[in-house]
Amino acid sequence: MEKNDISTHELNETEPLKGTTDQDQTESISQYKLSMRRWPLNIFYSTSVVGSALGMLGFSPITDVMQGIYGVSDFEVQLLMLVFVIFYIPLMFPANYLIEHKGISIPIILATILLIAGAWIRMFANYSFYFILVGQILMAMGQPFVVTAPPKIAGLWHSDNEQALGTTLGSLAQPIGAVLGFLLPLPFISDSDKDSPDGKSKMLFYILIQSIIITVISFPILLIVKDKPDTPPSRSAEEFLKIVPESQVKNFCKLMKNRDFLSILGAFSCIFCVYITLGATVGQITKEFEFGAHDNSYFGAVFAVAGILGSFIHAVPLDAYQKYKLQFIIIGITSVMGIVATTLGLYSQIFWVAALCMGFMGFVLLPIISVSYAFAAEVSFPVNEAHSCGFLQLIGSIIAVIISFVVGILLDSGYRYPALYFLIGVVCIGCICSFFARDNLRKTMSGRRNSSIKSASTISLKQGAGKDIDKLMLAAFNA
Numbered sequence: 001m002e003k004n005d006i007s008t009h010e011l012n013e014t015e016p017l018k019g020t021t022d023q024d025q026t027e028s029i030s031q032y033k034l035s036m037r038r039w040p041l042n043i044f045y046s047t048s049v050v051g052s053a054l055g056m057l058g059f060s061p062i063t064d065v066m067q068g069i070y071g072v073s074d075f076e077v078q079l080l081m082l083v084f085v086i087f088y089i090p091l092m093f094p095a096n097y098l099i100e101h102k103g104i105s106i107p108i109i110l111a112t113i114l115l116i117a118g119a120w121i122r123m124f125a126n127y128s129f130y131f132i133l134v135g136q137i138l139m140a141m142g143q144p145f146v147v148t149a150p151p152k153i154a155g156l157w158h159s160d161n162e163q164a165l166g167t168t169l170g171s172l173a174q175p176i177g178a179v180l181g182f183l184l185p186l187p188f189i190s191d192s193d194k195d196s197p198d199g200k201s202k203m204l205f206y207i208l209i210q211s212i213i214i215t216v217i218s219f220p221i222l223l224i225v226k227d228k229p230d231t232p233p234s235r236s237a238e239e240f241l242k243i244v245p246e247s248q249v250k251n252f253c254k255l256m257k258n259r260d261f262l263s264i265l266g267a268f269s270c271i272f273c274v275y276i277t278l279g280a281t282v283g284q285i286t287k288e289f290e291f292g293a294h295d296n297s298y299f300g301a302v303f304a305v306a307g308i309l310g311s312f313i314h315a316v317p318l319d320a321y322q323k324y325k326l327q328f329i330i331i332g333i334t335s336v337m338g339i340v341a342t343t344l345g346l347y348s349q350i351f352w353v354a355a356l357c358m359g360f361m362g363f364v365l366l367p368i369i370s371v372s373y374a375f376a377a378e379v380s381f382p383v384n385e386a387h388s389c390g391f392l393q394l395i396g397s398i399i400a401v402i403i404s405f406v407v408g409i410l411l412d413s414g415y416r417y418p419a420l421y422f423l424i425g426v427v428c429i430g431c432i433c434s435f436f437a438r439d440n441l442r443k444t445m446s447g448r449r450n451s452s453i454k455s456a457s458t459i460s461l462k463q464g465a466g467k468d469i470d471k472l473m474l475a476a477f478n479a
Contacts, residue, residue, distance in 0.1 A: 033231040037224065038157040042166055044221040045108065045153060046173035049146055051218040052115055053177020054184070055139045056084045056279070058210050059132075061296035062185050063283035068194025069203055070129035074284055074412065080136050081280045082404060085397045087140040088147070092394045095144040096248055099386040103227030104152060107145035112218050114142030119211040125204055132207070147174070147393060150373060152385045156228045167377075168315035171370035175304045175311070175362075178279065182300030184210060191292045251387040260379040261388065263437035267328065268372040269396040270430025271335050271365060274423055276400035278303070281407055288416040289346045291354070298351075299358045306359040307366025314367040324375045325439045331371060332434030334364035339427045343420045381442040 059066060063077040098107045118138030124131035150170025158166040188206040193199040255261050278285070282296050291299070314327055338361030345357030373389045380388040403426060410419035 037226065037229065041157065041224055041226065042153055042169055044224055045146070045149065046170055046176075047217040048108070048112055048115070048221045049170070049173035050177040050180065051214040052111070052139060052143050052146065053174040054181045054210060054214055055115065055119060055136065056081055056143070057178045057181030057300070058184060060279050060282055061182050061300055062189050062293045064287060065189055065191060065194040065199070065293055066203070069199040072129050075408065076129070078280045078404070078408060079133060082401065083133070083137050084140040084143055085276055085401050087137065088144045088397045089394060091141060091144040092390050093248055096384075096386045096390045098145065099149060099152060100384050104149055105225045105227050108149065108221055108225050111142035111145035112222055115139050115218055116215050118142070119214045122207050123204070123211065125207055126200055149386070150389075155377065155385055162319070165315050165319055167374045168311055168370040171373055172308050172311050174369070175307045175366050179301050179304040179308070180213070182297045182304065186294060186297050189293065191294070248387060251383045252391060254383055255380055255388060255391055258380055260437050260440050261376060263433050264328070264372055264376050264379065265392060265395055266433030267332055267430045267437070268368055268392050269399045270426050270433065271332070271368045272396045273400035273403045274339060274365065274427055276397070277404045277407055277423065280404045281411065284408065284411050285416070285419070286346070288411065289349050291351070295351060298355055302355050302359040303362035304366070305362070307362035310363040311367040311370050314371055318371065318374065322441060322444065323439070324371070324378065324441070325437055327371055328375060328434045328437055331364065331368050332431035335368065335427050336424070336431050338364045339424050343424065346420070375437065378441045378444060379437070
């Protein structure tokens with residue numbers, strides 16, 4: 001009897017362990033499922049942001065032509081782009097509140113409606129230039145409700161090993177829209193139109209084409225947007241959904257005490273502002289070196305396309321190895337090289353040299369957007385991604401507006417070289433800041449730790465249940 005007792009007990013001690021491991025793996029697989037909707041939602045969200053960026057930068061390469069057609073100043077034309085940065089500052093707080101408390105659906109729907117309405121109001125441009133400005137303001141009012149959403153969408157809809165790629169896809173929507181915005185004027189607007197009697201009609205036709213494109217690529221998100229998937233894609237997403245939202249003031253105070261976030265903020269703001277400044281003043285800068293509207297279109301397109309390529313190249317190793325600090329430092333150092341190369345390219349006054357240097361700068365500089373968003377979400381966890389990335393964008397926008405005004409004033413005063421040297425100095429400050437951020441990946445570590453705790457708890461409970469069953473079986477056998 002003792003031998004039988006021992007063998008029965010040994011069998012029941014070991015079998016639950018083996019069975020628990022397999023069952024635990026099965027439960028883990030069934031508990032976290034990737035929704036088929038995640039990529040269509042991310043893609044259509046991105047196309048709506050592309051539409052917003054097209055509206056934002058669609059007039060940047062033709063500022064000189066618009067001055068001639070409408071008889072307005074450099075500053076007034078620059079406002080068509082700068083209002084997007086200016087209105088982001090006060091509207092970020094209500095945008096973040098909606099994203100955090102109401103989900104992504106309401107903010108994205110609101111932003112899309114404002115975008116489409118603003119695009120079509122500009123069709124009254126024949127009556128006054130200021131109808132274009134009013135339309136741009138409406139579009140700008142919608143942008144804060146979507147630009148901080150990429151990490152939120154990636155965190156709620158994608159698995160841990162897809163999040164950097166998902167964030168990159170959403171973050172790159174603006175550069176893709178910039179490509180479209182820089183290239184679209186080429187077939188419709190030329191330098192000679194500023195003195196032509198047909199200039200206004202050509203500009204109106206260009207605005208019509210731009211508005212149609214914005215409507216077509218922005219509308220689909222209204223049909224597919226959803227706050228969250230039915231089943232969380234990962235442990236970190238599940239844990240994030242359980243976090244009780246805190247006030248933006250409390251989160252802001254937390255972020256301001258977070259050394260790593262402040263380092264990311266400094267690097268992002270100084271490097272990102274160059275992208276904004278170039279978008280606002282590219283026509284004014286290149287005019288000083290005898291380049292025209294068509295040249296500006298190619299410069300901007302090459303810059304943005306190269307930036308998109310560079311961002312995807314950064315996303316792949318970021319997902320695989322999560323070496324955020326290393327890639328952040330690489331971006332900082334190469335951004336300094338890029339702005340110096342672009343300055344030398346403009347000095348040459350040779351189109352292909354300047355275009356090549358612009359492309360190099362875009363390739364090394366634009367990845368700062370997607371990498372900063374993902375890095376900030378990691379080091380600031382459990383602060384909501386909308387808050388961490390929103391504050392990045394907020395401070396970056398404030399600095400970008402200041403830098404743009406300073407560069408504009410220098411260029412208006414005839415100081416083209418000091419304007420470029422000033423931009424180089426700003427990027428150097430950003431590069432220095434990149435060295436102080438640490439790989440403090442709180443979000444990733446939290447997901448792994450909670451997953452391990454749950455797995456260990458499940459095994460322990462099932463082993464305890466197995467021992468109770470052993471006792472019942474032994475009692476029945478002895479009876």
